[in-house]
Amino acid sequence: MWEESGDLAGSQVVLQNLGIAYFQFGELKKSLYFYNRCVERSTSLKDEAMIASCLHGIGDTYLEKGDYILALTYANRSLEIGRKLGNPEQLSMALTSIGLNYQMLSRHSEALTSFEESLRLSESIGDRNRQINDLMNMGNSYKDLGDFSKSMAFYQKSLTLDGSDDESPYRNPGVSVNIAEVYLEQGNYEQAGSLFNIALSIFEKSGSKYGVAFSLSGLAKTYSAQKDFRKAIEFEEKALAMREQMGSNFDAIRSLVNLGNDYFELGDKSKAVEYYKKAQANSEQLGYDSLSLLVHLAFAKVHLAEGDYAKAIVEAERADTFASKMPGYSERWKIYGPLGKAYQAIGKSGLARENYKKSILIIEDSLLKFAGGESEQERFFAERIQPYYLMIELLRSQNELVEAFDYSERSKSRSLLDILRNGRDELNKLTSIKEKQREQALRSDLVTLNAQISMESEKKPQDSVRTSELRKGLNNKRLEFENFQVALYVAHPELKVQRGEMAPISPVETTKLLLDDKSALIEYAVAGDKTFLLSLPRTSDKSLF
Template sequence: PDWPDAGAARSWLAAERANLLATERRARGQGRPGAAARLAYAMAGFLDEECHWVDAEAVLVTAVEHWTGTGERAALCRALLHLSAVHAHTARYPEAAESGDRALRIARATGDEEAEAEVLRTLGTLNWHVGDHQAALVLFQKSFAITAMSGDSLDRARLHNNMAVTLLFLGEYDRALEHFEKTLSGFTEAGDHAALGKTLNNIGDLYLRRGDLESSRRSFEESLTFLEHSGNRYDRATVRGSLADVLTESGDIAAALPLYQETLAEFRALADRKSQADTLIGLGEAYRKAGEPERAVRHFLDALDIARLIGAAHQEIQALRHLGQAHFAAGRLDSAGQDLEAALSLAERTHDVDEKARTESVLTDVRRAVGGASTAHTLPGLTFEPGGN
């Protein structure tokens, strides 16, 4: 077809997705694995962007098998790159790392700097998913060093956004904002409205962390205006969850709860487990602030189970911290101390500066309460005397 623009091509792919997938399966079934692999690669970007991750994984696995057997390294490298990103979306982090590492070895062996830069960015995102923010930042910086020499402005804007988000988790808000400003400039120049929407969501998160609820909400609402027209299901659900977070912080629990429920249903439909954990934590916090601590604890425990199952350290820290707060509010000081000490230990290991500071603040309150409750009350590894901190 002669598509007039990218939007028309995307619409055609959406309309023909089932037929294209059937064609790929038929090609494999008729002994034409090369044709199936090429079709899989042609669809991969669209399937990933539109959140059809199960379909993308299915076709890319067979494409990787084919090109592994034929020794076509350039094709194999890019198929592995796509597969790594898809595995990360579905929280299959070990598989994502394996595919990404294979792609990186091929890119470097063949001198393909463009592929190397993109693999480094994908691996950086993977490290962010599992909570290793220092490692993520290093990988993004390496990717940017290559992209600054040979990449285009859109690639640089993406990396500025990646570095900014990582710096948020490292507690470096001013540096993050500098990168976000460069991101907005690059995406505005490129006319990429979906990317602009996602960046505005990230900037809203920065304002939320700083306690500027009004600016945060404005940023989230502006983000949603972009993403309602040009974003995908994941993007829109993410911003709705962000809006629910700022409503919770503002005390508007009645407005936050249905947004959280809608967001959770969407992430379950997408099989995005990490985002499910994020949303469950938000729901739990909303119920805690609404005076329903037991309901809050159930949501935090569900989030903790998911985070530990998939190896998402940041979500595990958050779930533990919120559990500690809920137990503290209910007067269960021992349970509060155990959860908060576990959260603090993990935050220190993963250099999650923001969560470390928040956990330490709550833990200080618990220690003071323990000191006032008994002459010698023990928390894991420590004994506190009355008035101790």
């Protein structure tokens, strides 16, 4: 209609809007078609601003498809025109897209530089929505780097800009899923599941297929982390179907790997390998280093389970090669455990020890970047305890008992069960009056709800409906308190110092506590399906497992 009327300027706007609409509904091929027509029309009209805008749209569509190199090409073309026109809004949009592509390529330093420049531009023109997105994207980069404390700090800043007093992530599904990812990484599965479900509901109402698929996959990973692998498969298959339908290649491959992992945990290795092979073929064809890493690590675990240690080493080392191209990759510790086990199995204890040590050092570094409360840190570390156990078992087998004792104590000192605290959960002068009042109110609500549940439980007969409502209210209030605690640690990282983290006690220091040569200290190390016992008398030459 616009073309027939001769309104070519109007027709290019229509073409752009069609590209946007099809993108939002996950119809990426149609989106590309209309964006490309928009570029052609705008070129004939010499409308450089519209050319830049539609090039940006094409770049974002390729980003969604997972073709990051091509997406970067279009984003940079859009950036060049934006600089030529001196349009800060266009520049900010292009820089954000460039940052997102670098992020997906695990080039986080370049991603953060792009987001920071975009943020400065969006601040200069007062574009609050773009500021919120830039802050959220910076949080995502720090999350991928494993720096959860900085990640949550940027998420909190983005929520503050949203203009809400309670800083609740619930109103913004984009923030919700990202905070849920942090909770998932830190082992707070209840909070993660709650936020993924909230985001899923919002995305379904808005018709965002990408958001729905992301939320479904997030729920699948949450179930998988809780060992409910069949439920995880159910949700991941739904996410995979949507991603394949949209042509979202990168995310579809991630779903394939996730499904393979779930089937592997269920003991169905043939099904797992089927998914891994499909993921490998697609990732190699498209050149996704981060996904190739995951596939090689998956095959390493399969070969390790089959007792084919030579192949396990080859696959794990390939995974490590890809990881070396991704500075700051926070999950690299997962590679060194299987690699160490394979080396240990073929008698190369030195290499096994070296890999276990690498894994442990990465884990301990990640604890310094943790954002959250005590129970969350305990869960976070519990998910990463295995390398310590592997090291203890290796050292025991080599009769290096003093060092085995060191690692046993080291693992316990990292666990919050054995950390000496100074004023558990108390707020000090670092906190504001509002924070103190909020903390006190939440604690008071928890006490009140617990008391009400106790009273209802003692009634004869019990009001089951009332009791159920109170328990639901208590659960919601507890989740609210945990959310508050995370925000508090992000705002005041100094509070962590009050926990009094101590260096693990050494064998020499331990023996000084014994009364005489007839006394001995008994040290237990429960390592999965094995329990080690270390007897430590005053004379270390008598120590034995």
